[in-house]
Amino acid sequence: MPPPPAALDAHLAEELELLDAAALRRRLFPIQSGAGPEVLIDGRRYLLLSSNNYLGLATHPALRAAACRAIEQYGCGTGASRLIAGHLDLHAAVEAKLAAFKGTDAALLFPSGYQANVGTISALVGRGDHVYSDALNHASIIDGCRLSRASVHVYPHRDVRALEAELAASAPGGRRLIVTDSVFSMDGDRAPLAALAALAEQYHSWLMVDEAHATGVLGARGAGLAEADGVSERVDVHLGTLGKALGSAGAYVAGSRALIDWLVNRARSFVYTTGLAPAAAAAAGAALDIIVAEPARRDALARNATRLRAGLRALGFDAGGDTHIIAVIVGDTRATLRLGDALRTRGVLAQPIRPPTVPEGTARLRVTPMATHDESQIDRALASFAEAGRESGVLR
């Protein structure tokens, strides 16, 4: 007889030790303030370069006020899934606003972007169908593809030729869905949306674009990369999150009325979950008004990102991407942790990103300025990077 398995805690302790030994163990640390340009940790202020609160809206007075009003009117929780008794007129109003913002017939709120991706992909394709997914898509897209049971074709990052070869070689029959991040979350580069739309049309495929990191940030009205690239109408499924530039929590899918009605019926992560909290929905609604009315926030973010990326490159860092997300690629996991620690000692929070979030050998700091940083803060960050780079051995 084989020996009995170890008790759960003993087993997990061993696994955690292995993570420690590989420098891959992650830990939570509590932040004592809102996601401003600086945050408070253990009573000390840190310059925050790891937040997706790109436009600084998470702490904006208009969002706070909208959230408070919603709590006064509806309470803190919806108390049920949307299809049972958790659908508020507030949800309907924010969905209508999102649809107008995205230029679609309809939109649907989800409690998170993770749920929106998992639920939408698995509602659109299934066994016998095909889904084509960029190799660097977000984990929630990967999980949605897996959960769908469709044949998953992972194409090399942004490689339109390889995607075309996959589309051409796929067995005929079944539905086809191409899915991509618009701005890639860990690399800060952009999907070739026009080329993907052309392939989708040529190969009778649907196109789904996750604008989690572009909503509020790119495009003349802040509607995302599809807007910036002039391809909005060629995208079948628009997805975005409310917890990043919109400063709230939750997510949306926008598209045709039929798409939204289908998701209401078939997206399990929508059907079987409690409706988005009133405060989150209301704050997102308030954020949309600011995003459309204040393009200067997008300009400030772009300026800060350009200054920071150029400064990092001038120091000798491998600072990739061409958006507000700057991937400072180090490669070695331990060296990446050393760089992060050395920055933290200097009062700068730029979090290391390690495998499995990014491919083996590409550990990095994911550096994200905000619209609300001023020039002196960006310059202070650069001075700290110069010192930390040398101290950690990442810069020679």
Ligand SMILES: Cc1ncc(COP(=O)(O)O)c(C=O)c1O
């Ligand atoms: C591209 C992308 N899609 C989806 C998500 C998930 O969104 P949420 O945090 O709302 O679950 C994220 C990040 O969190 C993301 O980067």
